[in-house]
Amino acid sequence: MFTKSLSYEYRLSLKLGINGISYLIVDGLGKALIYKKYEMAEKEDILKAVKSFFTGDDKLLHNYKIIKIAVDSQSFTLVPQRLFKEEDSHLYLQKTSPQNQELSYYSNDAILSNEAHLVYASNEEFIHLLKNYFPSGKIYHTTTALIYGWQKQAQEKEGKKIYIHIEAHYFTIALFEETHLIFINRFYFQTSGDFIYFTLMILDRFELQAETIPVIISGSIEKKSEIYKKLYRYIRNVSFIPNLGYYDFPNSFAALQHYYNFDLYSLKLCE
Numbered sequence: 001m002f003t004k005s006l007s008y009e010y011r012l013s014l015k016l017g018i019n020g021i022s023y024l025i026v027d028g029l030g031k032a033l034i035y036k037k038y039e040m041a042e043k044e045d046i047l048k049a050v051k052s053f054f055t056g057d058d059k060l061l062h063n064y065k066i067i068k069i070a071v072d073s074q075s076f077t078l079v080p081q082r083l084f085k086e087e088d089s090h091l092y093l094q095k096t097s098p099q100n101q102e103l104s105y106y107s108n109d110a111i112l113s114n115e116a117h118l119v120y121a122s123n124e125e126f127i128h129l130l131k132n133y134f135p136s137g138k139i140y141h142t143t144t145a146l147i148y149g150w151q152k153q154a155q156e157k158e159g160k161k162i163y164i165h166i167e168a169h170y171f172t173i174a175l176f177e178e179t180h181l182i183f184i185n186r187f188y189f190q191t192s193g194d195f196i197y198f199t200l201m202i203l204d205r206f207e208l209q210a211e212t213i214p215v216i217i218s219g220s221i222e223k224k225s226e227i228y229k230k231l232y233r234y235i236r237n238v239s240f241i242p243n244l245g246y247y248d249f250p251n252s253f254a255a256l257q258h259y260y261n262f263d264l265y266s267l268k269l270c271e
Contacts, residue, residue, distance in 0.1 A: 050129060
C-alpha cells in the first residue's frame with residue numbers, strides 16, 4: 001500500500017518514451033506499490049502530455065529517496081571511452097544518428113562495463129521540464145537501461161546471443177558475447193515483414209546461424225502477435241527475457257508480464 005508519509009523511503013523509476021509514459025514506485029524493500037502507463041496518441045506533443053500527466057497524478061511529485069528517469073530519442077550512439085570528449089558530443093551524433101533541430105540538448109551516460117559513453121540528444125525544453133519537476137532525479141537514455149539489463153542477463157548464458165526490445169514501430173537490437181556488447185542499433189518498422197528483415201540482416205552481417213543463435217526478446221510483444229510468429233518461423237531459439245528479480249511484485253500485478261517493461265525495471269541498474 002502506498003503511504004504518502006513514507007514516500008521519502010520509496011524509489012521512483014520513470015520512463016518517458018517515444019510512444020508513452022510509464023512509472024513504477026517501490027518501497028524500501030523493493031516491493032512494487034504502483035505501476036502506471038500512458039500511451040500517447042500518434043503525433044501527440046510530448047511536452048503537453050508530460051505536463052498533463054504529471055499534474056494529473058498526485059503520486060508522482062513526492063520527495064522520493066531515489067528517482068531515476070529514462071528518456072528516449074532516436075539520436076544516440078556509443079563512443080569508446082578512450083575517444084570520448086564531452087565537448088564533441090554533437091559531432092559524434094552528426095556522423096551516426098538522424099539530425100533533428102528540436103534535439104539541441106546533449107548528454108551522455110558512462111557505461112563503465114563496456115568502457116564507453118552513450119551519447120544522446122534530446123529536447124532542451126523537455127529536459128529542463130524534468131529537472132524542474134525532479135531536481136534530485138538522475139536522467140539516463142532508455143538504451144543505457146537496456147544495456148545494463150541485458151548485461152546482467154547475459155551472465156546466465158554463455159557464448160553469443162541476440163537481445164531485442166520491441167516498442168510500437170521500432171526495436172532495439174544488440175549482440176553480446178558473454179557480457180561484452182559487440183553491436184547495438186535501433187530500427188523502425190511498419191510491418192512484421194520489416195521487423196524480420198532487419199533482424200535477419202543483423203544475423204547475416206555477423207554470420208550468425210538462425211537455427212542456433214539464442215534470441216531473447218522483451219517489450220511490447222505477445223506470442224499471438226505476427227511479429228512473434230514470424231520471428232519463431234525464421235529463428236528457432238527464441239525466448240522471452242526471464243524475470244531477473246529486480247522487484248517483488250504482489251499478486252495485484254499478476255497481469256503485468258515482467259518482460260513488458262524490461263527497460264523501465266532495468267533503470268535500477270543504472271549508476
